[in-house]
Amino acid sequence: xSEKISSSSSRGNExxxxxxxxxxxxxxxxxxxxxxxxxxxxxxxxxxxYTVECAQHVAHAIANGEEDTHVIGFPGCYDNAYAIxxxxxxxxxxxxxxxxxxxxxxxxxxxxxxxxxxxxxxxTAEWFFIQQSGGTRTSVAxxxxxxxxxxxxxxxxxxxxxxSLADLTVGCECGGSDGTSGLAGNPxxxxxxxxxxxxxxxxxxxxxxxxxxxxxHMLARAANAAAKDQLAAAYDKAEKYCRSVRQWSVSPGNFAxxxxxxxxxxxxxxxxxxTRPIQGVIRVAERPPVYTTA
Amino acid sequence: MPRAFQxxxxxxxxxxxxxxxxxxxxxxGASKSTVNAPEKIARGHKIALRDISANEAVIKFGVRIGxxxxxxxxxxxxxxxxxxxxxxxxxxTLDLHSGAPTDTSSAYV
Numbered sequence: 001x002s003e004k005i006s007s008s009s010s011r012g013n014e015x016x017x018x019x020x021x022x023x024x025x026x027x028x029x030x031x032x033x034x035x036x037x038x039x040x041x042x043x044x045x046x047x048x049x050y051t052v053e054c055a056q057h058v059a060h061a062i063a064n065g066e067e068d069t070h071v072i073g074f075p076g077c078y079d080n081a082y083a084i085x086x087x088x089x090x091x092x093x094x095x096x097x098x099x100x101x102x103x104x105x106x107x108x109x110x111x112x113x114x115x116x117x118x119x120x121x122x123x124t125a126e127w128f129f130i131q132q133s134g135g136t137r138t139s140v141a142x143x144x145x146x147x148x149x150x151x152x153x154x155x156x157x158x159x160x161x162x163x164s165l166a167d168l169t170v171g172c173e174c175g176g177s178d179g180t181s182g183l184a185g186n187p188x189x190x191x192x193x194x195x196x197x198x199x200x201x202x203x204x205x206x207x208x209x210x211x212x213x214x215x216x217h218m219l220a221r222a223a224n225a226a227a228k229d230q231l232a233a234a235y236d237k238a239e240k241y242c243r244s245v246r247q248w249s250v251s252p253g254n255f256a257x258x259x260x261x262x263x264x265x266x267x268x269x270x271x272x273x274x275t276r277p278i279q280g281v282i283r284v285a286e287r288p289p290v291y292t293t294a
Numbered sequence: 295m296p297r298a299f300q301x302x303x304x305x306x307x308x309x310x311x312x313x314x315x316x317x318x319x320x321x322x323g324a325s326k327s328t329v330n331a332p333e334k335i336a337r338g339h340k341i342a343l344r345d346i347s348a349n350e351a352v353i354k355f356g357v358r359i360g361x362x363x364x365x366x367x368x369x370x371x372x373x374x375x376x377x378x379x380x381x382x383x384x385x386x387t388l389d390l391h392s393g394a395p396t397d398t399s400s401a402y403v
Binding site for chain 2: 178179180182183212213214217239242243246248250251252253254255256257258259260261262263264267271
């Protein structure tokens with residue numbers, strides 16, 4: 001075995017390393033894309049939005065082989081507020097420079113309305129219905145022509161400005177858990193989140209159904225009473241759901257990997273959130289409120 | 295020697311960092327010791343750091359992760375056969391090795 005270092009000096013080294021990482025990371029600057037609302041993006045994408053499942057194939061065929069495009073959409077014939085909020089938030093995301101909205105023609109969700117909302121945000125947007133464009137093949141060709149034009153325009157016209165960690169919002173998602181996740185991968189994400197928050201950026205973690213068993217542990221991280229109430233409500237909702245469906249978000253693969261209980265898996269997942277105070281709970285498509293770390 | 299990592303000082307289990315055959319396991323992290331495992335324990339799985347009595351809390355990350363369903367001697371593999379969730383009532387019914395549910399039919403009655 002290698003020479004052992006005492007835990008106190010090991011912690012001292014770790015603090016020093018964190019400090020120097022923080023200093024270099026906090027001052028790091030790179031070029032980003034300035035959006036009309038003042039936010040900055042790390043990408044300059046043309047977003048293709050489909051407004052019903054029947055337009056999904058055409059949207060993906062338009063994007064196929066095209067640089068700097070992403071596809072999002074909503075499958076239902078009938079809209080709902082959740083879906084519309086989510087699409088509009090993504091269509092006006094800082095990484096998006098322009099939008100092409102594609103509908104079939106008989107659905108509730110209106111591609112024209114999405115294009116209008118995007119234009120109101122200062123971006124360029126176009127839209128069309130497949131049924132008014134001659135069908136699948138002609139719609140794909142038309143879409144590709146529009147995407148090429150939009151991409152050329154945003155590459156030419158988007159102001160390129162310096163940005164830093166303070167301009168970033170980073171979210172963490174789930175991954176397959178085993179007994180090592182809570183020791184290595186997830187704490188590494190948490191350490192990055194601490195650096196990000198200390199540099200003035202914003203960190204978002206999710207999956208309250210995988211915080212089960214950690215009610216007190218999580219509430220103790222709340223920045224204030226309001227955040228504590230929000231966390232408690234989100235936790236209680238998730239626990240109620242798990243109880244009602246008799247499902248606690250641990251899978252056979254988790255067990256085979258060494259995890260035994262949802263409480264244990266939750267601790268690994270929670271490690272991704274780092275150690276800084278939790279400012280509150282946001283819903284899907286909501287922007288994190290601006291706060292100051294003092 | 296295979297190693298196991300103890301996260302917090304109050305933890306009564308540690309996580310195997312290597313696959314361990316029956317025999318000595320080196321404990322590193324919040325404390326240092328050697329614990330004798332009477333059976334093989336796979337990487338990512340847990341080893342008891344001290345004797346844990348039935349119904350006693352099992353502690354990892356300094357937090358209660360469930361309770362022992364039987365007496366667990368120091369060195370034992372701690373998993374579905376001797377540790378169960380405080381919340382998930384199905385946790386004690388899972389197949390020890392694959393983790394697959396054994397109560398599937400009861401979910402449909």
